[in-house]
Amino acid sequence: MSKIWKIYGIRYAKQNGRLASHTFLWGSPDEELAGLDYYSWVLVSDDRAIVVDTGGAEHKIKGLGRQWIASPLDGLKQLGVDPSNVEDVIVSHAHWDHVGALAAFPKAHFYMNDLEMESITGEDMSFEVMREAYHAEEAQQLVGLTYEDRLTFLTGDGQFADGVDYTLIGGHSAGQMALTVQTERGPVVLATDAIHLWEEVEKERAFLIFHDLRQMLKGYRKMNQMVRGDLTRLLPGHDPLIKERYPVVKSIGDEPFILDLGAVI
């Protein structure tokens, strides 16, 4: 019997409306999608909190035309987790909207896939189209953490903690990881951005931002198999439907802010 975790999604920003042509490969400019939500996550057990991605920086969210809801750090505090005491931060991948608050975790040790670091510091970044979702200063901060002995590289698949396993999916980014978390409703796959929207898996619609298209598509199928086709156990990174399908723990005004993603539904 493994340890049981709660998975909280902190919905810190949103983008209302987004054209399919800006979202999916071969998407139509005539099809308008609901948009994207932006999340940071925290896994909580009796004695431990593991932060998964830190969310993007507020000025970048706003600068790129997204709407800020509230700081993911506030979300952690509302859950009783003090960012300055967090010991473990998993970086699912290093896109700007996931690594914008590394410095807010001064005591934390960070974990990321080795292929991700190689990609974001190497030749991949000499291609403008591939570097779009990465920012130099955040890649530099991750390098700095390595030299401070505060970053451990994960290779392939493995166990992160009792009840938390990581799987290298790749595709969307070179080192994109998914996490399998044991919850009160059984194993749940936190795909983060290995899947942005459920319809990527349901209809095999290819997200427009990728490192390796074929690997990304294979990842969709692999994760679908990991949950045996039960998509309620597969949590995408940006789907606006998440807030409709899982219990809201805290709202800010009308905006769902903290969601309980491991709850029995």
Add this chain to the structure above:
Amino acid sequence: MPERYEAELFIGGRTDANWGMDYFFWMLRSGEEVIVVDTGANSAKMPAKGRTPLISIEAALAGVGVNAADVDKVFLTHAHWDHVGNLDSFPKAHFWMQQAEMASITGPDMTFAKIRGAYQSDEVQRLVGLVYEDRLTFLDGDGSFADGVDYLFMPGHSAGQTALQIETASGPLLLASDAVHYYREVAEELCFLAFNDAKEMLAGLRKCKALVGGNWDRMIPGHDPQITWRYPAETRLDNGDPVALRVDLPAMKPLEL
């Protein structure tokens, strides 16, 4: 001579043999074309590491008529602190380095304190910044850098250590950089104490030896003080210490091995 004992340099070295160590960067010139090879150590970092800076790289280049601010090509042989300490002295330059070096200095290798010792976090972060500024091109293995300048992948001392083979008026010259630190290191196959992969480093010594066909005057190691007194100096410090050495000209004195 500054002190650097054999036991600090090579596996099995003697504790009573002082080899000294000189620090270089290089500049290749053909007509108007200038290629700077490595950027030397940051002067501010040298005293804490027990090294004595002699001259800024800007002043050293100015002495031979080159304005660092105008240099447009900088080739990096590897990213150890004594080779990449002055990246921002070349604001207009484009840089070249091996992708294997970058993968090593930003990746799992750097979680080992013993491997990371010769790298500086701030300098590595600056190199990453250059990539995002479209000012750094990655090399993969061997190739031609310019007419008369070929690069040779020589990993071992570092994961992406690279040497240059340069055509000069007196024939081809192997600028080994730190694939070879001292002439005796390659002649006797000594194992330098800073390495990413010792076996590859030793294989690199043999490769360098074969490239020059046993003619040591066709090779310039990266740190040997013999370079300083064997080659003609074009510029000197006020105290007479040589600065800019013409290593492409015939050596003035025989090599001591």
